[in-house]
Amino acid sequence: MDANLAAALATPFTLDANPGRAAATFPDLAGSLDVAAMDAAQAVISGWSGYVPTPLHDLPEIADHLGVGQVVYKDEAARFGLGSFKALGGAYAVAALARQIEAQGGSTAELTVATATDGNHGRSVAWGAARAGCAAKIYIHAHVSQAREDAMAAFGAEVIRIDGNYEASLAACKQDAAAHGWQIVSDTSWPGYHEVPLTVMAGYTVMSREILAQLGGVPSHAMLPVGVGGLAAGIIAPLWQAAGSSLGHMIAVESHMSACMRDSLVAGTPTLVDITEETLMAGLSCGEVSDLAWDILKPTVSHCVTIGDEAVAPLMRWFHHRTDAIEAGECSTSGLAALLAMHADGAAWEQLEMTPDSVVLLVGTEGATDPDFYRRTVGIA
């Protein structure tokens, strides 16, 4: 077996079933990710210049190793040239705000959008602000790399670095936005703040609808990287709408260092995690679930897996050096790492009810969003 894949087999993991999973039909509730919100996002985003569905790659060597029917990898590395699926969310929310202002006879030049980010969401907001002709203030925490900061500044955003973790950057963003009348464009929601993050998640559903079209059906298993849960909710909503109460195994994947979804699902209520150590999978480093995402994930997630960083570098190398090379950034390794580790542990694999007919979806949420780290890790100049 390939040495990089072999390294990933030994990744320590935890696996929990979601006690709150309740097989039900898609609720299609207004104010949540309803069909109207998904249709609107698809209509707008598919009309943007440069829109093309991102590739869904087959990984036959992984399917053979696991003894399942098919493993597919949704590859977001090239989404609108921004390097991650986040291009679909923040920029769409900024565009929606700009449309509202114009509909009221105002100018987008009066609008200032603000957000806290680990890098990718901020890049989308900065890009969206540049497209809409408004100002952007982007708050980052102490561990966000210089390359990620530079990418946001390149779109003309003002980037403000906070001494602390993601939650500290969000607190500073909220405080300054309230003081200056800026519009927060967050990818996470909290009580009383739903409209914008709902738009962000609606943008993500475009990716899930692409997957349904590319696959010609609903996967039996999906490995879903989770930070605040917006991505997972955005993927699940269209799958749930399509599959109804026969929705398959939706598996949340988090870092041990920021397992807020696992802790929340096991407790049955949103539960805060104080992040004391940062995972290499920067996009997953969030300590609090989005309450909008929570409403979708609580009844639909079947299992929660947590992993460490052991497989990040080996799997980035494996994706890069396979015959059909794939540019997979740090977060994009999480689903495959969890799958390989659980397969190597027979008991975990049994819990997932994999069969030779299973179709497993992996979500490659980012490409080389930190190009220096990517090059060093995969071993290219």
Ligand SMILES: Cc1ncc(COP(=O)(O)O)c(C=O)c1O
């Ligand atoms: C590359 C990447 N993958 C996954 C996630 C997780 O998405 P969410 O926070 O919506 O759960 C993020 C979030 O920043 C990300 O940047």
